[in-house]
Amino acid sequence: MRYAYFPGCSLSSSASDYDLSLKAVCRALDIELVEVRDWVCCGASSAHATSHLLSVAMPVLSLSHAEEDGFDRLIAPCLACQLRLKAANKEMQEDPEVRERIHRAFDYQYRATVRVYHPLEVMMEEGMMEVIRSRVRKKLSGLKVACYYGCVLTRPPKIAQFDICEDPQSMDSIIRALGGEPLDWSYKTECCGVSMTLTRSDIVLKLSNDILREAKEVGAHAIAVCCPLCQANLDARQIQIEDRYRVQYGIPIIYFTQLMGLAFGAFSKELGLEKLITSPRGALEICGLM
Amino acid sequence: MEVKLTEDRGRLAERLQGITGENVMLCYQCKKCTLGCPSAYAMKMKPHELMRALQLGLEDPVLWSGTMWICLSCETCNTRCPQDINILKLIDGLRTYYLNRDYYNPVRELPMMHRLFLKLVRRFGRIYELGLVFILNLKMVDPLKDTDMAMPMFLRGKLKFFPHRSEGAKELRKVMSRLEAMEEER
Numbered sequence: 094m095r096y097a098y099f100p101g102c103s104l105s106s107s108a109s110d111y112d113l114s115l116k117a118v119c120r121a122l123d124i125e126l127v128e129v130r131d132w133v134c135c136g137a138s139s140a141h142a143t144s145h146l147l148s149v150a151m152p153v154l155s156l157s158h159a160e161e162d163g164f165d166r167l168i169a170p171c172l173a174c175q176l177r178l179k180a181a182n183k184e185m186q187e188d189p190e191v192r193e194r195i196h197r198a199f200d201y202q203y204r205a206t207v208r209v210y211h212p213l214e215v216m217m218e219e220g221m222m223e224v225i226r227s228r229v230r231k232k233l234s235g236l237k238v239a240c241y242y243g244c245v246l247t248r249p250p251k252i253a254q255f256d257i258c259e260d261p262q263s264m265d266s267i268i269r270a271l272g273g274e275p276l277d278w279s280y281k282t283e284c285c286g287v288s289m290t291l292t293r294s295d296i297v298l299k300l301s302n303d304i305l306r307e308a309k310e311v312g313a314h315a316i317a318v319c320c321p322l323c324q325a326n327l328d329a330r331q332i333q334i335e336d337r338y339r340v341q342y343g344i345p346i347i348y349f350t351q352l353m354g355l356a357f358g359a360f361s362k363e364l365g366l367e368k369l370i371t372s373p374r375g376a377l378e379i380c381g382l383m
Numbered sequence: 384m385e386v387k388l389t390e391d392r393g394r395l396a397e398r399l400q401g402i403t404g405e406n407v408m409l410c411y412q413c414k415k416c417t418l419g420c421p422s423a424y425a426m427k428m429k430p431h432e433l434m435r436a437l438q439l440g441l442e443d444p445v446l447w448s449g450t451m452w453i454c455l456s457c458e459t460c461n462t463r464c465p466q467d468i469n470i471l472k473l474i475d476g477l478r479t480y481y482l483n484r485d486y487y488n489p490v491r492e493l494p495m496m497h498r499l500f501l502k503l504v505r506r507f508g509r510i511y512e513l514g515l516v517f518i519l520n521l522k523m524v525d526p527l528k529d530t531d532m533a534m535p536m537f538l539r540g541k542l543k544f545f546p547h548r549s550e551g552a553k554e555l556r557k558v559m560s561r562l563e564a565m566e567e568e569r
């Protein structure tokens with residue numbers, strides 16, 4: 094299957110490990126990714142706080158490039174990007190006034206035919222789970238994983254239309270298919286606060302601490318994530334959190350694609366594992382992967 | 384707090400409905416929004432209080448609370464509202480309306496961040512993380528903020544020193560100027 098690929102700003106810098114591992118996993122699953130021509134930033138939280146039209150226009154620019162190049166499916170691995178892209182599609186399909194004004198601003202008239210997928214949605218497509226199971230070479234036996242889905246994978250349900258809104262299961266089922274043990278916990282979709290990470294770090298530290306504490310309490314060896322922003326908050330800020338709240342976590346924050354890649358037998362370098370700040374070594378030794 | 388209800392009290396709600404299409408009058412104060420809000424603890428005016436204040440047209444208290452900027456845009460309130468009010472859309476309406484107003488704002492760094500973010504994106508087409516952090520820290524008079532977080536990322540090649548440029552930046556600038564012209568027309 095061929096998809097247009099919208100990496101988003103994070104995956105080309107602070108989340109290069111997510112980019113590497115996603116590409117490795119897609120290769121293993123016979124999914125072809127073609128980077129969207131001259132894509133631009135989705136605008137994330139700044140555009141929709143500035144101008145409603147701009148928040149539609151920025152995603153439409155990249156989506157229209159994909160449409161022009163003949164794609165009808167697009168993968169966006171960052172939660173913020175995939176929500177902005179999906180929301181823009183919905184506005185273009187349902188709001189004639191917005192559509193008219195966006196068309197006036199662009200030379201190419203976007204018809205909203207490109208469907209946006211988060212990688213987890215692709216993994217949940219029919220028949221994919223069997224393919225995933227068939228690719229597993231090394232099981233994640235004994236690895237207890239808290240799957241953290243972040244804020245906007247399933248919210249708002251009207252736009253996301255994916256998984257169970259308050260208690261998603263897709264990543265859990267992947268971890269199970271890899272032979273790991275997904276844990277039941279209550280912070281799966283709590284917000285990590287990333288939109289204020291540069292301005293009000295105090296709020297971010299509190300929210301991320303809540304998530305780490307809960308994961309520790311249920312006995313997680315690792316937290317699996319599916320968003321570059323959650324990962325940066327929980328991983329790179331973990332030292333600050335430990336310092337501020339006088340606790341010791343040392344929980345590695347691993348992309349679910351990295352765990353898939355490991356189970357498929359890829360080398361840790363191909364998956365960017367050495368880029369994780371909290372070392373995953375201890376956790377991976379439990380299941381004999383390191 | 385005593386509020387005299389006059390006719391022009393309803394104007395704020397009307398104006399917001401004009402911008403966002405959402406009707407604040409539907410709120411019956413069940414507090415589900417506040418109970419699920421991850422940043423409510425840091426708000427002087429909680430989400431359900433914001434809804435009541437909007438119904439009563441209390442513009443100044445709404446602005447001075449800073450609630451619209453403390454919201455993390457996590458979409459929890461929208462998802463849970465039994466009246467199906469898109470609270471985030473209302474908050475975004477407030478943000479766009481008051482983005483450049485010189486009202487007292489207790490969290491001025493938030494609109495500042497949004498402006499800077501878009502300025503950088505307009506220039507490069509993509510976000511220049513290191514540049515954003517650096518300029519923002521200078522503006523907040525806290526130049527060394529988060530260096531303990533940035534260093535390990537930098538050493539692992541996770542923060543690029545130079546900005547990525549997108550070939551799409553030119554098209555983006557054209558679209559942005561056209562949108563601005565359209566918004567001025569209104």
